[in-house]
Amino acid sequence: MNTTVDLEVKRRPLVTGNQTFESISDIVCKPVEATPPKWWHIALLGSITLLALLMSMIGYLVWEGIGVWGLNNPVGWGWAIVNFVFWVGIGHAGTLISAILFLFRQKWRTSINRFAEAMTVFAVICALVFPGIHVGRIWMAYFMFPIPNSMAMWPNFRSALLWDVFAVGTYFTVSLLFWYVGLLPDLATLRDRAKTKTKKIVYGLFALGWRGSSRQWHHYEKAYMILAAIATPLVLSVHSIVSFDFATSQLPGWHTTIFPPYFVAGAVFSGFAMVLTLLLIARQIFNMKELVTMRHLENMCKFILATGMMVGYAYAMEFFMAWYSGNPYEQFAFTNRAFGNYAWAYWIMVSCNVLSPQFFWFKRFRNNIKLMWVISIFVNIGMWFERFVITVTSLSRDFLPSSWGYYSPTFVDVCTFIGSFGLFFTLFLLFLKFLPMVAISEVKGVMPEANPHHKEAH
Amino acid sequence: MSTSYGMIAEFDGPGSLFHAAEKIRDAGYVSFDTYTPFPIHGMDRAMGQKASHLPWLSLIGGLLGFTIGLALQTWISLDGYALIFSGKPLFSAPAFVPVTFELTILFTAFFTVFGMFGINKLPAWYHSIFNASRFGSVSSHGFFVSIESADAKYDSKETRAFLKSIGGSHIEEVEE
Structure with missing residues (x-):
């Protein structure tokens, strides 16, 4: 066999259905330009109701104090931190898709990156709510930032909780910038297609007068690449630093070096599941099957399988290290996780996160949309329970049996969490209505016709 | 008539625009630009653009x-x-x-x-190029070239003929 020539491997096309550049704009802009359907209004109303629930729960919390939550001694960290880690983790898949897959030249990302980035930004907003309100006296929340004040008081930079403020703050800002830079050419598309004066002005304002000039594209592409290059270490650092909140403490079950990679893998895992949950619905409703093809969905299933296996490996390795370290507290913490007072939560976590993705070994299941959606829901549930298991089991059974306790959430905990979905979906529904959910210019760029040497002899 | 910003021509796709840019560069024009709905690979070199700072x-x-x-x-x-x-x-x-x-x-x-x-001098909410009558399609499926009147080689008649010779259509002089 001749190995001196490059064989061009034929891949499945990324865009199907004989699309032209114009038809891509039409497909993606349609949901933005058409009058929103009835279900959209109903869904938005539902989301806003949940958002109101969140706001009232926060109001009640601020008025009454942290005592309205189920926290006790020794479990001083409950649903607030669990929800925080849950939401931050969901964001990570968006950055992985937009930045890491970009650096690896994975062109299939173009159909889903806008969607995933929007999810990142909104998930981080939901995440930021929880550390903000859990401080108790939220009028003191400015203590978290290095702001000069009349008490000449400054934050403690040797605390992992403070690192978190900087990590998540930076993550939100950079994700937002990245998203906006990607949106710029598409906002210009909406501006040029706008039929009413208001739309023309509003989209025009945000499009910054983008005119598709190649001299601008040149710097634009460079900026995009640099942003991808810095967002990659950033996303890895963010969940590592979130894991430091636990890992830098002395508590058995938390004080382990496996936490940073384990948390990052779990974050990507949960994020991909959330992308799939939302995308499967949006693709169906907005008729985007020719842009978000089965190939895209299959790739995401493979990601879920791979990261799910990493998470499963971490669960097993934690047990091994507990045994191998010979530390009795560590050994107790892990035996207690699997067989103790919160064993029910542990086994929900294992079944959802380790067992359910195993279906994706088989192509038949990776092409079954209904099954995919069900598994993505299981993973979402499982990853929430993972954070619950880590946080609560370790705290409820610490060093001295005399200080043990059992934690249960109150209705305020539950309603605040449910309400945070209201915040997320309100933002998401507004995004679907007012912004293009697929990166129009990027999808055009990966079509074979976009290559200036297309159909020319090589 | 008010002052002229330059001459704009439309091309039918990334390939023809790419080769047009090469020809404009080789003809010695400096103040020219191409406009596309998505970045075209290698266009910076076809236009003779230096690496970004x-x-x-x-x-x-x-x-x-x-x-x-x-x-x-x-x-x-x-x-x-x-x-x-x-x-x-x-x-x-x-x-x-x-x-x-x-x-x-x-x-x-x-x-x-x-x-x-x-x-990129953004935001630039006003730009002369938007005065071109067919420019609205640039963000969807339009491929354009402009040669600015600021260019030393610019001559209303000759530039128009040149753009026609390299395959441009709907050639139009754009007002400032």
Whole structure:
């Protein structure tokens, strides 16, 4: 066999259905330009109701104090931190898709990156709510930032909780910038297609007068690449630093070096599941099957399988290290996780996160949309329970049996969490209505016709 | 008639636009531009554009963020609010890594995005090229070339003939 020539491997096309550049704009802009359907209004109303629930729960919390939550001694960290880690983790898949897959030249990302980035930004907003309100006296929340004040008081930079403020703050800002830079050419598309004066002005304002000039594209592409290059270490650092909140403490079950990679893998895992949950619905409703093809969905299933296996490996390795370290507290913490007072939560976590993705070994299941959606829901549930298991089991059974306790959430905990979905979906529904959910210019760029040497002899 | 910004011509796709840009560059025009709905690979070289200086701006941003992050923490921990926490030294280099890193990334991102806006002179809510009658399709499926009247070689008649000869259609003189 001749190995001196490059064989061009034929891949499945990324865009199907004989699309032209114009038809891509039409497909993606349609949901933005058409009058929103009835279900959209109903869904938005539902989301806003949940958002109101969140706001009232926060109001009640601020008025009454942290005592309205189920926290006790020794479990001083409950649903607030669990929800925080849950939401931050969901964001990570968006950055992985937009930045890491970009650096690896994975062109299939173009159909889903806008969607995933929007999810990142909104998930981080939901995440930021929880550390903000859990401080108790939220009028003191400015203590978290290095702001000069009349008490000449400054934050403690040797605390992992403070690192978190900087990590998540930076993550939100950079994700937002990245998203906006990607949106710029598409906002210009909406501006040029706008039929009413208001739309023309509003989209025009945000499009910054983008005119598709190649001299601008040149710097634009460079900026995009640099942003991808810095967002990659950033996303890895963010969940590592979130894991430091636990890992830098002395508590058995938390004080382990496996936490940073384990948390990052779990974050990507949960994020991909959330992308799939939302995308499967949006693709169906907005008729985007020719842009978000089965190939895209299959790739995401493979990601879920791979990261799910990493998470499963971490669960097993934690047990091994507990045994191998010979530390009795560590050994107790892990035996207690699997067989103790919160064993029910542990086994929900294992079944959802380790067992359910195993279906994706088989192509038949990776092409079954209904099954995919069900598994993505299981993973979402499982990853929430993972954070619950880590946080609560370790705290409820610490060093001295005399200080043990059992934690249960109150209705305020539950309603605040449910309400945070209201915040997320309100933002998401507004995004679907007012912004293009697929990166129009990027999808055009990966079509074979976009290559200036297309159909020319090589 | 008011002053002319330049001449605009439309092409039917990325391929013909790419070769047109090469011909315009080789004909000796300097103040010209192409307009496309998506970036075309290799267009910068076809137009004779130099490498972007943006990475240098990003580097400056990164270094600035690194310095600010480290200086902020050092000053606060050693002088501004010097307290001993869990027996750690006042200057705890490993503990300062996360915040220094995050601020490095943050400043790099700011310098990259706003640097790109600066180099591209954005926002530019008014630009003469939008006066061209068919330019609205540029963000969807239109491929255009413009040669600006500021170019030394620009001549209303000759430039029009030249654009026609390299395959341009709907050639139009754009007002300032």
